[in-house]
Amino acid sequence: MESAEIARRFLRFFEERGHTIVPSASLVAEDPTLLLVNAGMVPFKPYFLGQRKPPANRLTTAQKCVRTPDIDEVGKTTRHATFFQMLGNFSFGDYFKDGAIPFAWELLTRSEADGGFAFPEERLWVTVFEDDDDAVALWHGKVGVPMERIQRRGLADNYWHMGVPGPGGPCSEIYYDRGPEYGREGGPIADENRYLEVWNLVFMQAQLAEVRSKVDFDVQGELPAKNIDTGMGLERMAAILQGVDNIYEIDTTYKILDRAADLTRTRYGRDQRADVSLRVVADHVRTGTMLVADGVMPGNEGRGYVLRRILRRSIRNLRLLGSGDERYMHELTAVAIDVMGRQYPELVADAPQIHGVIDAEEASFLGTLRTGTAIFDVAVEETKRKGGQVLAGTQAFQLHDTYGFPIDLTLEMAAEQGLKVDEEGFRRLMREQRERAKADAAAKKTGNADISVLGQILERAGRVDFLGYDQTVAESEVAGIMIDGAAVPAAGAGSAVEIVLSRTPFYAEGGGQLADQGVIRTAGAEIDIVDVQSPLAGLIVHRGTVRTGEVRVGDQAQAEIDVERRRAISRSHTATHLVHRGFRNALGETAAQAGSENSPGRFRFDFTAAGAVPPSVLRDVEDEVNAVLINDLAVNAFYTTQREARAMGALALFGEKYGDEVRIVEVGDYSRELCGGTHVASSGHLGLIKVLGESSIGAGVRRVEALVGLDAFRFLARESVLVAQLSEQLKARREELPERVEGIVGRLRAAEKELERLRSAQVLAVAGELAAGAADVSGASVVTHRAPDGTSADDLRKLALDVRGRFPADRAAVVVIAGVPAERPVVVAAVNEQGRALGLSAGRLVGVAAKQLGGGGGGKDDVAQGGGARPESIGDALHAVRSAVAQRLA
Missing domain, CATH: 3.10.310.40 (Diaminopimelate Epimerase; Chain A, domain 1)
Incomplete structure (x- = not known):
């Protein structure tokens, strides 16, 4: 049974039992405390914590997850992987143990013809929390599991919580007996290699207070509504149903492994070291593909570093298999897109962009490997010559900082040479570097606020209505006030505050568009707003300072944005759409937007590209876009379904996830994109666009910076004055200036070389x-x-x-x-x-x-x-x- 079919059966089973199917959330976690979604329940965390109301009381999903703490074990064991999928069914105050337990047993044991997984009942074992008599009674009395196949375990194995105060409860796990050839008898407590866990049912019934460790916490009381959270590992289930020994040999991984073996002329199963490398490649290529598809770009910090590390470990292991400087990632990524595209069709649609990012990272890292390996070899030789056993932290830091070597790669290569690395020295240097150049984007998005405080405000006040598409001033009510992350009832003059309104015309920073600025007035206070963020979906937080008076929760308020700033930013945002279309026309559909910033009068646009964009292309795109401005095309925005938007050919930003209803912004017939930002009424309002130039900001990603409107005109006016001055000083016509300047620069360089020669001769004399x-x-x-x-x-x-x-x-x-x-x-x-x-x-x-x-x-x-x-x-x-x-x- 293929993985896609396993997921389909699971979701259909629970849909038939009243569950709403929720598509997998993006791997980029909405939770600001996480880099990536690392467990199936993460997208549902706000529902369990009471921060938001779930869309339905019964939900089911197949959730993508990435987990990397055990990345060094990938390939060495049969169960470690960086990417996996969790099938889950969830109940929020609806059914509890008496519903979850029979559901799980029915799906596992029902015949394949009836939509089940056809597990033999006699090969299934169950574990429960040591004092959970209710679960034992249900498993034995209602389902019919013999008592000898029900085992009790303690807190370490059968109690679940999030590691922080909040909901928790006992859990019950279902295990499959793979047979005596896999280990000794005695059930899961005797051998978890033979008895393989396939499903975990968590019974959330307790409110935990202090949580000190996995097994040390205080129970505050019972939850007002009991919840169910279950998780079934899709890859592990596939291994059992497909009759293979490990998760690297299932359909969605083995095809990548097999192709990697073909490309490197290796035979899987013959050499242990080669097998480990093949398994690493298979797992990491799949993970990298899924991360790039969700908009993660290789980088040196955060989730970008996670992706870069995974891709570079893949490339490194391909070299260990004998790939040399051959580039195999494109073909392996194509296999990953093919096998995973059956569950996630967007992979096929986004294939050009995914290939563009991964191909560029491979090309970049192969160059890094050539240079860095030579430096590494010198460092190893020097260390061994001195009789040392440890590579200095300074050398590891140089490899990372100057040559782009991830520390885990240095560790691996050092171990192959019989050396250790001074990791503490390396970490110290990294900490010092971060302190010197601190830029915490997460802090900007969430401020100092505890996410639970924001969740409570959202739960109490409800979603904030955004009125800014057609209003610049709006009457509202103060729904919440925070100072230093804590909710307060009031704030006086001079206080730095974060304010939540019931409705607002202020645009929260997002989609590349900078936040609005302006003022909020109440009967007794005036607050200057300098930033607006949306740290939780549906919540808009205004940041500023109380200029006069005192603002209180519940006050009636008038919110007014800086209209000129908004207009300038809107011109930049519309210009970004046009430039995006222009580069796609010039370079092809692989020139996908990878980021942007729309500021008053200027904008930057990042896009995927294999190499530098020729100046002639920049000029052509600039001319094409300015022609659109002259034609004064109407700009329209409307809502439709995501399916209809795709049918219309609307561009969706690569890596962004959208709901069922989407907003389309179109500029005549020239540009059509999914976008939530603000725009001008017609293209003529932009006046003029001037592209300043382009540069690289990372492997496979280019950045164009441009001016729009009066800023573009003023720039050209200054350029004209400068050219006139040069023309006067050099006594040359404007069209002769390039040749005249080139001649002067050439003579200057020749003179400098002669001076250098004379200096060298003088020194050597x-x-x-x-x-x-x-x-x-x-x-x-x-x-x-x-x-x-x-x-x-x-x-x-x-x-x-x-x-x-x-x-x-x-x-x-x-x-x-x-x-x-x-x-x-x-x-x-x-x-x-x-x-x-x-x-x-x-x-x-x-x-x-x-x-x-x-x-x-x-x-x-x-x-x-x-x-x-x-x-x-x-x-x-x-x-x-x-x-x-x-x-x-x-």
């Missing part, structure tokens, strides 16, 4: 004199010299090597040259072969000098370079080198 004046230190010729300030580091190195080359081969020679190229000192050491034979090392001597300079450095035994921060200590540094040579030779 003293080489003979320095060699002749070498000091004899314990039988070795030693030269220590400070070059004139401004001598480049490259010239310092050339001088050191030139002087070293002037000594006879049978004479030990050490040359140390120091200088200050800019503001910081640099030191270069060179030791000839005879000197190295006596135990003298350029790397160690540079370290001695750099220590005096307040810095560090190193390199090979023959030549090395370092630096510091104290140029006034160069004399001390050179003296320390001479002493070190004397001490070594003595």
Whole structure:
């Protein structure tokens, strides 16, 4: 039975029993405390916590999940995976144990012809919480499970809670006996490899207060309404029903594994190490495909880093299988889209964009691997030469920060070389870097507010009505006030507040559009609003400062936005739609929007592309869009179903998830997109668009920045004045300026090269004199010299090597040259072969000098370079080198 059929049967069974089917939520968690959805119940958490009212009392779903804490175990065991799907049925104050238990048993044991999974009853075992006599009575008395196949377990195994105060309760698990060939008899408490868990039924009946650990918590009392939360792992169920030993061999994973084996000319099942790599590739390609489909882009932070790590582990394991520099991710992704597209048709529709992102990350990382591996090999060689067993944290950080090596890749490669990594040193450097460049987007979206506080306001006040499409001023009521994340009844002058209104014309930041600003007035207060966010669906939070008076919950209020700011932002938003269409026309449908920001007078537009966009294409898109403005096309917005929107060819932003009802914004027949933002009435209101340029912001993602309206006109006016000034100064017509400037720049570069040559010659001219004046230190010729300030580091190195080359081969020679190229000192050491034979090392001597300079450095035994921060200590540094040579030779 294929995975898609298993999911279909599950959902249909519960739909026939009064459950509403809820499509899988995006892997990008709405819960701001989570990066990704990691359990089937996560999208339903607000319902269990009482923050929102569920759409129905009975729900069922097949939810996508990603979990990575055990990523290092993927491929090594039969049960660890990063992507999995949870089939679940949920009851909110409707049926309880007496409904959930018979439902589960019926679906598992019913024949396939009748829509069930046909599990033999005699091979099913059940576990219950140790004192849950009600569950035992239902399993034995109502369902008929023999008492010897019902086992009681403690808190660690059969009690569930979220790890925080809230609902919790005992659970009951159903296990399948795979047979004596998989382990010993005795039920789940004896062997969970033989007895495989297939379903977990959670009976939420208690309100937990303090939660200290999995088994240590306080029960405050009974929940007013008892709930059911169940979870059946689709991949594990597929392994049983398809008769395979592990989840890597089921239909949606094995096809990827098999193709990876073909591409790398590997045979699955012959070599344990190769099998692990094939399983990692199969799991990670599927996970990466699903994450990209939900709009996650590779990055160095948050969920972007999770995706990048998963994709790069796939590529790395393909190389271990012998792929070399061949690019196989495109073909493997195509297999993943094919097998998962039967459950998630949007994968097929979004295939070009998914391929674009993953292909670009593969190309980027293959380049990173070539460079980073060479650096890694040098670090390993140096560590082993010194007799070390641990790769320094600074080296791991350099690999990560400079060459893009994820730390887990460094750990893997170090382990292959028999080395460990100073992870604590690496983590410390990472923490320091984050502190220097802190940008916590999550804090911007949720402020300091506890999500439960926001949920309580939403539950009490209901969804906030947004009136801003056609109103700039609106009468409303203050539904909630927060200061520092805590709900308060009132706030006085000078207070930084977050205010929730019952209805509002203020647009909350979203879809790339910046938030409105303005003012809220009550009979006794005036509040300046500088930001508006929607941290929970249906909730709009206004952030600002009470300018005068006191605002109280329940006050009647008038909300008024800054109209000129809104108009400018709306022009930018409409311009983004037009530029999006323009780039798709020019580059093809793979140029999918990957982000945007619509600010007053300017906007940026991010899109997927394999490489840089030629200037000619930028000009063509700009011309095409400005032609649309001249034609003054009408801008219309209307609501329809998602199916009808797709039939109309409306563009849906890649990675965004939409409800059944969607809003379409169309500009004549030129552009049609799903969008919740605000726009102008017609394209002519934009006036003018000026594209400033494009750049890369990550693998496979380009960014275009542009101006619109008066900002675009002012920019062109300044450009015109600048060109006129250049034309006057160079005594050339405007059309001659590029050629004239190119000639001047060429002559300037030639002059700079000649100056550099003369400087180098001047520096090297003293080489003979320095060699002749070498000091004899314990039988070795030693030269220590400070070059004139401004001598480049490259010239310092050339001088050191030139002087070293002037000594006879049978004479030990050490040359140390120091200088200050800019503001910081640099030191270069060179030791000839005879000197190295006596135990003298350029790397160690540079370290001695750099220590005096307040810095560090190193390199090979023959030549090395370092630096510091104290140029006034160069004399001390050179003296320390001479002493070190004397001490070594003595």
